[in-house]
Amino acid sequence: MPVSVILSDFTPMRLGEGIPQETLLRETANVFALVQCAIQKPESQEAANRILIETREMVRHYGVSAGYIKQRQANAMENVEITDEEDDIYPDILPRPLQQPRGLPISERMEKFRKAVNGLLEQHYADCGQAPDDIIHVSCTGYMSPSPVQQFTVRNHWNNTIVTHNYHMGCYAAFPAVRSAQGFMAGSFALGRPKSRIDIFHTEYCSLHLNFHRLTPNNIVNMTLFADGFMCYSAFSQDSFDAGRQNGLEILSMAERLIPDSEQEMTWDLGENYFEMNLSPAVPFFIAEHIRDFVESLVAMAGYKLGDIKDDLLFAVHPGGPKILEHIRKRFQLAAEQMRFSWEILYENGNMSSVTVPYIWHAITCDDTIPKGKLVLSMAFGPGLTACGMLMEKV
């Protein structure tokens, strides 16, 4: 008997309010300039002013504009205001930019992660009547053992809930997490002890790793694109979905592939102060080149031919950045409407790493204009380069 797995109960969470992108661009430039002063040690006020002007110009030029992203959660930037007055407020991860331009050591940032995630767990599960069979904790921004999810689980005496860490897989990590959930569900049936609900808990506290020390075009893109994001959703068996859920996305097929010769194009590595990202402008080209074969084989796994269904498909694509969305639209000659959720989530939130695609899934399930039976092709990309895809049906 095939075991169906349906994603539902998408619940976004927040640590703080979204900050307007205009504000973030301005203050990001200001903090960059302070750190440049710490590095370059200008000998006159004039030289310092020149640094400020040049830095603002670079951030204006390379930063992701407010036309693409309206606001982002970036909790490390909350209340930051630099006016060169005495009461300037610096990012909490960079309390003394002139003296310690790399900011807090990684261990202190991890403590902030623990505290934040702990609060989100308490809040999210406050009214939870029934413990899940599993919680898969997804993150590429905070690692500690025991994790806050393990601590929460044991504190609640959820003795039969199994916690699994899905760490350090970057923007595409919702896909291995869903793949694991589908596997744990099918595996539980195979071992004769069927599970009913597996929670997937994403915590991407990206702003913990803001790196004001590297004033380069690529890093300015990272600093103005990525956002914090938090989300919990569940993978249900057919029976448990039927017992009370209104809508969801049923998994029809899944695929992942590494793209040749692209390993240097996107990297995410541990450092002494922050995790460090390198993201090259070539990423959209690599993806555009390889994506067609990948998608054809993904839909074929579910018994479809891409040509037959393409014009009616929703493309729930991870908005790594505006360029990736544009390349994919062109590659498949899509109508704007077919990718609108990707653009909307990017505009409303920025790139929230692994949480971005679940936000899109959430929007699709909530939108009454998308009928049940609609096929949804979802994709994300991350270091490797890794391409992940899933064909789902709205149910």
Added chain:
Amino acid sequence: MPVSVILSDFTPMRLGEGIPQETLLRETANVFALVQCAIQKPESQEAANRILIETREMVRHYGVSAGYIKQRQANAMENVEITDEEDDIYPDILPRPLQQPRGLPISERMEKFRKAVNGLLEQHYADCGQAPDDIIHVSCTGYMSPSPVQQFTVRNHWNNTIVTHNYHMGCYAAFPAVRSAQGFMAGSFALGRPKSRIDIFHTEYCSLHLNFHRLTPNNIVNMTLFADGFMCYSAFSQDSFDAGRQNGLEILSMAERLIPDSEQEMTWDLGENYFEMNLSPAVPFFIAEHIRDFVESLVAMAGYKLGDIKDDLLFAVHPGGPKILEHIRKRFQLAAEQMRFSWEILYENGNMSSVTVPYIWHAITCDDTIPKGKLVLSMAFGPGLTACGMLMEKV
């Protein structure tokens, strides 16, 4: 149809030779003493000598003796020899103990990890005729994205091999990895695209994180107990196992549980120079207190009563340290023979974190005196505290 999963093809790997525990105890004490001199800055040769004598005494007193562990792979300690002469050789992660007593920053240690794991992959898969369906990369000692496993996979044009990271779960991580493999196998059958072989690739380069800066009894235990370990094995479907494997371990049941009120007893956290471990001497007591219920329910899941099978079971227990093994033997009133593989692997290798239990599985499958049909109860423990268990049958 239930999907059987059988573990087989256990292949230990090495970066270097095992170093006699006597040598490691001596040189660990010497390096600790150098770092203590860097911290305390003694003002006379006499004061420095006193530090050396006291440090040696502490390491002798608290370190794990050569009676329990004969040798360990500890690649960061290779060739280390401190005789107070000019040609002293320091650990490669601590090239200037007097000037930089915390040693290399974490980013440089991660580069060593990448290089080492890359070499092991090339060597292990040199004669591999067929690419696996999946590789699950297990580690709590090195994270980078793309990982060396991803880089290797794409370099080999293994386009249909899916890589999953199982990171930061500590000593018990073989269990979630096998649970994932069992899930991916069952999930592939559920989606109508059955897999045949899922590789589990463990790389625990523990000596990268040796911390000579904290001269405490608990840390001396860590420093003289843990070892590097590397292993690949495979999870096979019944059909692919039958097509050529001689012996293996079939999974009958699996369980994991968090132990209440024990979250502070073992921790593993990121730091600026190394990942930092805290391990309290209370761990064996927590485990002994909770283990009986856990094991009873684990064997019940497979349709057995513990009392009926206990005296004939092999206990393949993670030798976290000698104390844990002693507590478990007493708790279940086991014959020494029932746990001998745990003692032997500890003696021959030390605690290799997540790789230790797969070494025990390997030894059991290789040992012709253990007949097919033998039931094997395997357990491991790690941060949480998390207890993991699996009932298997030798096939």
